[in-house]
Amino acid sequence: MTPRTVWHPDATALQAYVDDEAGAALAASTEAHLLACHTCRLALVPAVTPTRLALVRADLDDRLDAAERPWVERCLRRLGLGEADARVLLAAPSMRRAWWLAVGLALSLGLVAAGQDPAQADALLVFAPLLPVVATAASYAPRFDTALALTAATPYPTMRLLLLRAGAVAVASTALAVVAASALPMGLAGTVSWLLPAVALIVAVLALSTWVDAGVAAGICSAGWLTAVWTAGYGRARPLDPLAVYDVSGQLASIALLGVAVVVLVRHRHRLDPGSPA
């Protein structure tokens, strides 16, 4: 600012102030003068080492950068997730508003149909485990993954990346499906009985995609699921009972599938590297 005073501390006085050797009155005058004098402020810049200023500045920038991240990322960081992990999670498709809108809309339409016809409600429940399966496969299949080139070139553990992203999508889509299923007149059993098969199918897709493309893996698993529904349904009653697959033996089969898939996935995890052809 334009100094409004005729008095400026000279170089000696400024130096005395910097060295803490200025008398009380001189120091008081200098400090008051500095508030209004642009020139004298600039004259003081060399008195603080550039390294110190740069270090404080770097920390300041870090803090401002951190504050600018989305609130979801800040929450994840507070939960103890590393910066890189949080960033990766946020890059998952389920973190897009468009994704939530699309999945939410699809489920709502299903619910509306189910409300008009109980048979449709059964169908919704049968297809419920497939929603997270397809969503998960789409989250990392090379043909859908917009961040593929980036992840392939990034030194980040592939398995970790895959599980984080698939996990984000699986959790989000499963949560949406739970909300939708709870709106059905099925009670608690109807709401949660499909969860175990869904988890098993998701891991099965991941395990299968160590051999084939994730999209193909999702297709195989979906077909397998529908076959299981069909087989279980016709074993009990005619006409087809679509929910028979959710009985005790169905749940046990899900646990078995989950176990096998986890073992396969862990053993073949290196093949999931996005840089190498599946």
Next chain:
Amino acid sequence: MVVAGGTDAAVLGRVAAGDRTALGELYAEHAPWLVLRLTRRCNDPGLVDEVVQDTFVAVWRGAGRWDGRGEVAAWIWGIGVRRLIDALRRTPTATSVLLPEAAGRVASAEEQVLLGVEHGDLGGALVRLSPELRAVVQATVLDGLTTREAGRLLGIPTGTVKTRMMRAKAALRQELA
């Protein structure tokens, strides 16, 4: 980086609009004197650095709240000294406030007072005040703190600040009479 006079407010306006480059300009000019002035009140360089950082975070967030009156530097100092008080309260043992040798500053908004401090009797009168009284005058008058804030900075009760301020005024009145 020579900026024409009167641009501090313009730079702060850009900061308020979310311009990080502008914050960098503000930092380049104002961080050094802030470091020096805070160092005269707290002899822990690590804590001073932390306070400077806090101050500029607050400047970044609060730039829009600057009322446009007075000097930008005075506004920054107001933030800085209060952050220092907060920091000292968090780490009361790690730091000590420099009192007697840095004491003896006086109100200075008006040029007459400024010149008087340097060349007139007021400066001498201040120097002759006892260190405790000078510290109180410095904190309340020059640093612009409330009685309560001054008490926190100096580590004394609010009531003590008030009584010392009264004694300082009486002493100055006598000296200058």
